[in-house]
Amino acid sequence: MNESSEDKKKLAVASIARLEQLSCLRLSDDLRAEMEGKTFDLVADWFAKIKELDTKEAEPLVNTREFHKDGGEVALRKDEACADAKREELLANAPASEGGFFIVPQVVE
Amino acid sequence: MPDVSKPDNKLSLVEMYERLRLEKSDSRRLDACELMERTLEDARGHIGAGNGTNSFITLDEAGARKKAEASSKRLLEGGDRVRVLEGIPLAYKDMFCTKGVRTTAGSRMLDNFIPPYSAHVVELLEEDAGAIGIGKCNQDEFAMGSYSNSSYYGAVVNPLRNNQKSDEQLSAGGSSGGSAAAVAAGIVPAALGTDTGGSVRQPAAFTGCVGVKPTYGLCSRFGMISYASSLDQAGVFARSVKDAAMVLYEMFGHDERDMTSVSHIETEGKTLDKVRLGIITPGKEHHEFFPHLQSWLARLNSRLEGFAGLSPIEIADSDARDSMLLDPYSGSLEAYYIIAMAEASSNLARYDGVRYGYRAASSAGESQASSMSLQEMIAFSRGEGFGSEVQRRIIMGTHVLSSGYYEDTYRQAQRVRRLICESYRLLFARYKFDILISPVSPDNQASALSMDLSHDPLQYFQDFYTVPPSLAGLPCLSLPLCKDDDTGLPFAVQLIGNYFQEDQLFDVAYHLERHFSGAS
Numbered sequence: 001m002n003e004s005s006e007d008k009k010k011l012a013v014a015s016i017a018r019l020e021q022l023s024c025l026r027l028s029d030d031l032r033a034e035m036e037g038k039t040f041d042l043v044a045d046w047f048a049k050i051k052e053l054d055t056k057e058a059e060p061l062v063n064t065r066e067f068h069k070d071g072g073e074v075a076l077r078k079d080e081a082c083a084d085a086k087r088e089e090l091l092a093n094a095p096a097s098e099g100g101f102f103i104v105p106q107v108v109e
Numbered sequence: 110m111p112d113v114s115k116p117d118n119k120l121s122l123v124e125m126y127e128r129l130r131l132e133k134s135d136s137r138r139l140d141a142c143e144l145m146e147r148t149l150e151d152a153r154g155h156i157g158a159g160n161g162t163n164s165f166i167t168l169d170e171a172g173a174r175k176k177a178e179a180s181s182k183r184l185l186e187g188g189d190r191v192r193v194l195e196g197i198p199l200a201y202k203d204m205f206c207t208k209g210v211r212t213t214a215g216s217r218m219l220d221n222f223i224p225p226y227s228a229h230v231v232e233l234l235e236e237d238a239g240a241i242g243i244g245k246c247n248q249d250e251f252a253m254g255s256y257s258n259s260s261y262y263g264a265v266v267n268p269l270r271n272n273q274k275s276d277e278q279l280s281a282g283g284s285s286g287g288s289a290a291a292v293a294a295g296i297v298p299a300a301l302g303t304d305t306g307g308s309v310r311q312p313a314a315f316t317g318c319v320g321v322k323p324t325y326g327l328c329s330r331f332g333m334i335s336y337a338s339s340l341d342q343a344g345v346f347a348r349s350v351k352d353a354a355m356v357l358y359e360m361f362g363h364d365e366r367d368m369t370s371v372s373h374i375e376t377e378g379k380t381l382d383k384v385r386l387g388i389i390t391p392g393k394e395h396h397e398f399f400p401h402l403q404s405w406l407a408r409l410n411s412r413l414e415g416f417a418g419l420s421p422i423e424i425a426d427s428d429a430r431d432s433m434l435l436d437p438y439s440g441s442l443e444a445y446y447i448i449a450m451a452e453a454s455s456n457l458a459r460y461d462g463v464r465y466g467y468r469a470a471s472s473a474g475e476s477q478a479s480s481m482s483l484q485e486m487i488a489f490s491r492g493e494g495f496g497s498e499v500q501r502r503i504i505m506g507t508h509v510l511s512s513g514y515y516e517d518t519y520r521q522a523q524r525v526r527r528l529i530c531e532s533y534r535l536l537f538a539r540y541k542f543d544i545l546i547s548p549v550s551p552d553n554q555a556s557a558l559s560m561d562l563s564h565d566p567l568q569y570f571q572d573f574y575t576v577p578p579s580l581a582g583l584p585c586l587s588l589p590l591c592k593d594d595d596t597g598l599p600f601a602v603q604l605i606g607n608y609f610q611e612d613q614l615f616d617v618a619y620h621l622e623r624h625f626s627g628a629s
Contacts, residue, residue: 094465
């Protein structure tokens with residue numbers, strides 16, 4: 001392994017550790033090794049190529065609706081609380097619940 | 110004349126529709142309960158790895174029977190209460206929430222998830238149109254993949270075989286491979302899939318089904334598990350254009366629970382003889398990178414000769430030859446994957462092992478709960494609940510949204526997306542094309558199931574032809590035209606229409622279907 005590819009590997013290791021933290025996702029050791037060794041750089045380098053394209057004239061596009069014939073705004077609902085489902089229904093899928101609440105590990109000392 | 114020799118559940122949707130409505134005295138009459146029994150019996154042989162096509166994850170036998178009884182009664186009584194799809198069995202990709210019926214998205218994360226509501230499209234199909242969902246179809250986990258081999262419930266197997274290698278199992282394509290296989294195997298006449306970057310069109314092409322992805326915004330995404338919200342659309346698989354149209358026309362309509370669902374549609378279809386067809390493929394200078402493209406073009410051109418008096422125009426030879434859509438390096442594939450992974454990293458943040466979904470075992474609120482912090486509990490639950498491809502995409506999506514990369518990758522991808530939309534606008538508005546024709550996938554046909562590209566970003570190239578119209582939100586239809594002389598596998602094309610021109614798309618597809626079947 002030459003120096004630059006060693007540096008690159010170090011960078012990938014640091015990036016992945018940071019991304020795991022940002023996305024609150026603990027990768028398995030196998031998957032982390034695969035991403036550090038190959039996949040992360042392959043995909044990140046591929047993605048990075050997009051900056052070479054000339055897009056000076058183009059504003060970022062979020063919604064294709066403006067290309068529809070009548071254009072039109074996105075309609076938002078009124079900001080009102082509504083209850084489509086019952087409390088018990090919503091709690092029924094929780095991995096742990098008690099007394100009408102979700103249970104999580106203790107967060108207050 | 111209905112074909113009475115076929116088992117009832119192998120009939121087309123149109124034939125089912127007609128025979129369910131016949132007089133009781135007519136020997137060809139279908140009863141909704143009998144049809145349902147035959148459908149369920151068939152479907153039971155396709156659940157779980159090693160069973161048939163493994164196209165189903167869950168069957169709702171009790172629910173389907175109950176609904177079939179009610180439909181049977183309505184049909185016997187006749188009159189206004191009989192709905193358009195009364196008694197017709199359908200299957201749904203496991204991305205569609207179904208009230209009271211387990212919905213997994215093909216993931217361990219949602220292995221036990223029972224939604225308290227149904228997707229809007231499911232409500233429309235069942236409550237308004239009278240169709241009956243028999244169960245949930247297998248798929249790539251969270252719709253991320255092109256081979257339907259990343260499911261927690263095992264890979265989907267294509268019911269078709271290659272004549273030259275008949276002992277080799279083929280991939281059904283993905284991500285909606287289970288829905289495609291269920292329709293191709295004749296279990297149900299139609300099924301729902303979701304299409305973010307080709308997940309209906311590509312499996313349809315690989316299994317010989319018609320697959321339609323409507324205009325973004327036509328169908329509500331409410332209750333459809335999110336992958337990449339600005340691209341996800343519900344779609345339909347069927348064995349004919351008419352059958353696909355019958356289902357799609359019953360599942361669109363404004364829904365205020367999805368702010369991107371449109372309330373007003375303007376269509377302006379032309380008669381077939383006025384339609385201008387354009388063949389859109391990478392320019393000739395790039396053909397060496399697309400080994401199957403020339404044979405695809407030659408076959409298409411020879412077969413289309415004489416089609417309804419229309420001569421399709423190769424866009425590379427027309428005034429519009431400068432279109433960036435002919436350039437394979439236009440950035441559309443990169444833009445698609447940057448946007449899709451970014452949106453996925455955000456959408457999948459909801460899976461935290463708290464409110465629903467998988468929670469890592471050592472923190473189930475019992476003995477070892479105290480050993481993990483809340484943060485660790487969430488991180489381990491996500492690491493154990495999601496499969497590898499989902500985790501890769503969350504990590505890469507987080508990468509493109511992180512500071513230092515956001516502007517040059519994510520925002521740049523959104524700029525490329527605008528240029529792609531504008532290129533389509535030019536083709537439709539200035540150059541007056543009505544329907545664009547392209548291949549569905551670079552390989553043209555299904556690959557061996559044993560070919561595993563899951564660790565290789567090369568798998569993303571599979572979506573080369575399907576992602577540009579997805580980025581633009583245009584309606585598309587994948588249509589099998591004929592069988593390959595050597596392999597016997599379907600030869601399919603992708604038809605792309607302008608916004609809300611689904612009628613036109615169906616019309617052209619229907620006539621092409623007839624032309625190729627020798628009926629015209």
